[in-house]
Amino acid sequence: MLETERHEKILQLLKEKNTVKIQELVELTSSSESTIRRDLTVLEKKEYLKRVHGGAAKLQGKLQEPTMNEKSSKNHHAKQKIAQYAVGLIEEGESIYLDAGSTIVEMIPYLPENIVVVTNGITHLPLLLERNIMTYLIGGFVKPSTNAIIGRDAIASLEHYRFDKCFMGVNGIHPQFGYTTPDQEEAAVKKLAMSLSREAYILADDSKFSEVAFAKIADIKTAKIITNDLDSDIKNQYAGKTDIKVVTA
Amino acid sequence: MLETERHEKILQLLKEKNTVKIQELVELTSSSESTIRRDLTVLEKKEYLKRVHGGAAKLQGKLQEPTMNEKSSKNHHAKQKIAQYAVGLIEEGESIYLDAGSTIVEMIPYLPENIVVVTNGITHLPLLLERNIMTYLIGGFVKPSTNAIIGRDAIASLEHYRFDKCFMGVNGIHPQFGYTTPDQEEAAVKKLAMSLSREAYILADDSKFSEVAFAKIADIKTAKIITNDLDSDIKNQYAGKTDIKVVTA
DNA sequence: TTCAAAACCATTCAAATTCAACCAAATTAA
DNA sequence: TTAATTTGGTTGAATTTGAATGGTTTTGAA
Structure with a gap:
């Protein structure tokens, strides 16, 4: 599965649920725990979410809407x-x-x-x-x-x-x-x-x-x-x- | 259960009830008393609630960010x-x-x-x-x-x-x-x-x-x-x- | 009021879970 | 092909958890 594809699924689930467990994401994306962890690390640095012990949480102090895709200049x-x-x-x-x-x-x-x-x-x-x-x-x-x-x-x-x-x-x-x-x-x-x-x-x-x-x-x-x-x-x-x-x- | 998830549930219940007993939270989250106590300690330090003997109470100061909508209306x-x-x-x-x-x-x-x-x-x-x-x-x-x-x-x-x-x-x-x-x-x-x-x-x-x-x-x-x-x-x-x-x- | 029982609490410890770091295999790109 | 990136498994470390201990506060009966 494509890296970006996983990232989208993760953010999608997070938008619905406020918090997600790593195990959920492993199942959802059929990839390994390591991969999910790496994804979460990346997504956290980009300020799309906040990692918490056991998974990740929506970060509410930020706009988590669409406009941030082109930050990657x-x-x-x-x-x-x-x-x-x-x-x-x-x-x-x-x-x-x-x-x-x-x-x-x-x-x-x-x-x-x-x-x-x-x-x-x-x-x-x-x-x-x-x-x-x-x-x-x-x-x-x-x-x-x-x-x-x-x-x-x-x-x-x-x-x-x-x-x-x-x-x-x-x-x-x-x-x-x-x-x-x-x-x-x-x-x-x-x-x-x-x-x-x-x-x-x-x-x-x-x-x-x-x-x-x-x-x-x-x-x-x-x-x-x-x-x-x-x-x-x-x-x-x-x-x-x-x-x-x-x-x- | 995710730590974050519990914290949300605790604050949610507190928003509805003004005060909560530890036993209620133990049932609500299916976790141990110790865990709930630790959660309350953390949440108190963040000034989301006030611990009282037997449980926790809403902090009357201003916990109004999430409740803003109801309050406003x-x-x-x-x-x-x-x-x-x-x-x-x-x-x-x-x-x-x-x-x-x-x-x-x-x-x-x-x-x-x-x-x-x-x-x-x-x-x-x-x-x-x-x-x-x-x-x-x-x-x-x-x-x-x-x-x-x-x-x-x-x-x-x-x-x-x-x-x-x-x-x-x-x-x-x-x-x-x-x-x-x-x-x-x-x-x-x-x-x-x-x-x-x-x-x-x-x-x-x-x-x-x-x-x-x-x-x-x-x-x-x-x-x-x-x-x-x-x-x-x-x-x-x-x-x-x-x-x-x-x-x- | 005093006392004892009950409820509640902080602290400690060991088990379970989750974590980052590392490495080798697999995939992709050149 | 080779080189670079991505992936999944493994390791020991770090965090979280639940139970046990003993101390403190509250309760209620005398």
């Missing part, structure tokens, strides 16, 4: 790989700052449970709460276009916290001009969050390199970079300036 | 009327605090555009942004069960603002014991928000009167009350203590 896969590597850096019990933005959101399904997360990304909340992760939200002005929290109050709110690690998205990475982003106010929040962290990580796909946006966040050396397939000559531009971890897809 | 019209009246009190350019909770959310569709809103209710955000209303969010700990922001940081975050008017939901209104709510930390946030407002309004349907919950927010005289069809003898209990506006449905 090429870029998405790279982002996932980057996110997985980033999560691997996190240790139990740490306090973590998660920047708003679509790159960072990919980390959430992989996060360990017993950490403390602080974020300025409202859109991250449903996923974080679904994962039972202790979450603090920064206060301040809600920027409509990105649902990020910024401004004077966000700065003041951040001062309450200290982080073991922070994970940020940016719009530009440049050996001379550093990390940049279009919005002045978002830059200020990112900058402060980085300075409150023992270690700062930038998550960026290769399209961000050699780009420069309006507002400077910090110098290159301030953070380590996690990215995907990078030309070696680009990589050389940063030699000695900061660590770049290249995650191969 | 009956009280919805009254709540809407109350909300519309409340919005009528707001003038252009004012700064407004909106409490988290299902009563207050009804106000959002009627709000004028050129005001500033501050809220601790994450679930209000999509609606507010859709209305193009300038919105500030309080920072702090995200309480999983209600999506309200509470705690030390919420208090500190609130101190940044002053309000012309605030609109609050409560669980109990009592001539002697004042306004009350089950959660101590939520009460602290509500109390501070009220003290930062020139005028404070309590939105409450008639079921909240003569009720008393655990944590006191403030004395009756601290706020004006907006409600629906109220017995005149109940209304008389508050004569001279505060204004009550009765909105007829």
